[in-house]
Amino acid sequence: MALIVQKYGGTSVGSVERIQAVAQRVKRWRDAGNSLVVVVSAMSGETDRLLGLAKAIQNPPSPRELDVLLSTGEQVTIALLSMALEQIGCPARSYTGAQVRIRTDSAHNKARIQEIDGARIRADLQAGRVVVVAGFQGVDEAGNITTLGRGGSDTSAVAVAAALKAEECQIYTDVDGVYTTDPRIEPRARKLNRITFEEMLEMASLGSKVLQIRAVEFAGKYRVPLRVLSSFGEGEGTLITFEEDIVEQAVISGIAFAKDEAKLTIVGVPDQPGIAHRILGPIAEANIEVDMIVQNIGADGTTTDFTFTVHRNDYERALSILQSTADALGARAVDGDDRIVKISLVGVGMRSHAGIASKMFAALAKEGINIRMISTSEIKISVVVDEKYLELGVRALHQAFGLEKESG
C-alpha cells in the first residue's frame, strides 16, 4: 500500500462539479489500495475576490491580517472536498495549515515551512481516512496564521509528502505534463515522461511555468518524487526525478524561453576590481532583478564592456540608473535594447556530450538568427536574440535536436 500525496490547484477545484470530479479521482486511487493525502488550493477566483475586499479597505493590507483573510480560501475547499468524499462513501477529514500543523517562520505573505507534524495525518490514514489539507498556509510559533505566497500550495504538498515520506507527490494542474517546449510555439513539442530536478529547475525559471520553482527545489532537497499530471485527463504526466533513476538520458530535454527581457550594456568602463559591484549595486538597490550577466574585456585591454538583462518592465528605470553609474565611472557609453528574448537549451546530458553549443549556434545561424549574448551553465545554454526570432529560433532548435522524437 503506497502513500500518495496529491495536490489540486484552483482551477481543478473551481466549482462544485470539479470538486466532485476530484473526489471521484481520489476515490479511484484509494480503491486501488493507496493511502491518500490531498492538498488543495482555494477555488479559482476566490483569492482575487478576497484580495479585492482587502485592498478596498487598506492598501497595502496589513500582512498579518491579509494572511488571516486569504487562508479562508483553502479552508473552504478542504471542507467541501471532504464532504464530496464522504458523499461517495470515502471517509475523509480536513485540516487547515494550523491544525496539521504546518509550522512556518513569521514572514507573513511569504512564509517558509520549517516543520510539519505528521502525527494527526498518520493517525487518520491509519483509520482508513483520506486526509485533506489546506495548501498555501501554515502557522508560526506564536500561533499566527501565515501564507506561503502565490503558488505556495505546490510547496505545501511537497512538504507534506516529505514529512510523511510519501511514495510520490502528484501535482494536478491544467496541463498534462512537462513538454520539450511550449506547444503553442512548436506544435511538435512532445510531453516528457521523465525529467530531472535540475532540468526542471532550469525549465521552470526560464519560463515553462508548470510548477512553482520553490516546490521543485524542496522536492529535490528532500528527495520526493514529483509528478505533474492533468486533473482533467487520464495520462501518466511527467515524473520529476533523480538523475540516477533515469537509465537512458536524452542529451537535451527541452527548450525554454523568456519573453519580455531587455538588455543593457555599459561600454568602456575601466577594468578594475570591484567594477561589477559598482555597476550592479545601484540596480539591486532599486529592487531590479538581474538575470544574465556577461562581461568582456574591451579591445584596448584596459576597459571592459559589461552587459546584463532585466525584465522589460524595469528597462527604463535600469537605463537611467546605469546612465548615472556611467557618468560616475567615466564610461564611454550606455547602450540598451528592450526587444530581446532569451532561448535556452536544457539537458543534463550535455554534461557528457561535447559539441552541443556549436550545434546550437549552427542551427540558429542556418536560419540567419544573430546571437546577441551567450551564457552557459552545466546543464543549459542560453542565448539572447532579437524578439522577432523567438518562434523561429525555438522551432529550429527543437528540430535540430530531434526533440519531437521519443529519445533513448
Add this chain to the structure above:
Amino acid sequence: MALIVQKYGGTSVGSVERIQAVAQRVKRWRDAGNSLVVVVSAMSGETDRLLGLAKAIQNPPSPRELDVLLSTGEQVTIALLSMALEQIGCPARSYTGAQVRIRTDSAHNKARIQEIDGARIRADLQAGRVVVVAGFQGVDEAGNITTLGRGGSDTSAVAVAAALKAEECQIYTDVDGVYTTDPRIEPRARKLNRITFEEMLEMASLGSKVLQIRAVEFAGKYRVPLRVLSSFGEGEGTLITFEEDIVEQAVISGIAFAKDEAKLTIVGVPDQPGIAHRILGPIAEANIEVDMIVQNIGADGTTTDFTFTVHRNDYERALSILQSTADALGARAVDGDDRIVKISLVGVGMRSHAGIASKMFAALAKEGINIRMISTSEIKISVVVDEKYLELGVRALHQAFGLEKESG
C-alpha cells in the same frame, strides 16, 4: 479606563463601507479612553452562500466539515475589520475562535462554550491594540473547529466579556433597543432604557427576537451587563441588567407575542397519574416542541381535558399523533385550532403587585376578545386568543398598562 466588549452582527458588517463605519465607531470608543474587544459575525449573506455550496455537495453536510466551512465567514470579517481599524490609525489584531482560544465541547454545529483563555487578548489590550474576535466559533479539546449555531456570535461576545470581566457587553444590531412591544403593531411602543435579565428572557422567548436567548442566559449567569444598541444610530440602547440595579421598577415592562401558534386539546381522558407523560411523550418523540401546557379537571371529576400549544408548522403532525393517543387512552375527542396567537404581559414588578391578571383580562374583555387559554409564571401572564385579535389585543394592553409613558 473601562473594558468594553462590542458585538456587530452580519448586517452591521455586510459591506466594505459598513465595516469602515464599524471601525470608526470602535475608534471613537477607544479614543474616549476605553479598551475594546470587538466580536463580529460573518458578512450578511456569506453563511447562506457557504451553506448553499455545502448542500450542493452533501445534504445534510458532515457536521465537522460544515464547521470548518462556515467558520471562514467570521474569519474574513475579523481580517477586514482589523485592516479597517489599522487604516484609520487604530492598532488592531484579529483572532479566530481557535486562536483565542474559545474552547467548546465537540457538538459540531451547536457547540457550547466551556472555557476562554483571555491571556492573548489581555496582552494585546495591554499593548494598546483593539482585539477583533471571530464570533460563532470555537475549538474543541482535540483541536477541531466548532460552531455555536445560528446567533452564536452574541453568545461568543458575552462569553468573552465574562472571561475578561468586561464593564459592559454591547450588542450592536439593526434595532436601537428593546421596545415595550413591536412598534410595527403598536406605533406608540416605547424603547426601554433598562430591562432585567428575567424580563428579557421572557420577551426574547416570546417573540421579541432582539437577542439570542442563550446569550441572555449566559450574561445573566455570569453577571455581564448587556446593552442592545443600533449600529446605525447613536442612541443609548437598552441596558439589560440585574433587578437590584433598577431603582424604580415599572410593574410591566412590555408585551410580547408569538404568532404562528396552534393549540390542541384531548378531551375527556381518564384523570390518572402519568397521563401527561402518556400524552406528551409521543409528541416529544416526534421532535415537536410544546410551548404552553394547561390541564383542567373535567366536569365529571374523573376525566380531564389536556391542552397544549405547538408551532403551526407542526400542527398537522401533532394532531395525527394525538388522535392515535386518544384512541389508545379511550379519550372522548381531540380538538384543535391552528389560528391562534399568544400575547404575554412581562414584568418583574407584577410579583409585588396584585390585580395585574384581572386588569389584563378586563382590558381584553372590553374589546370583546375571548381568551382561549391562560398560563402564568412569576413575571409573565400569557393568554391565547384568536389570531385576528393579535393587533387589537397588543394595543389594548399597551394602553391599559400605560406603556407609552416613561414610568417610575
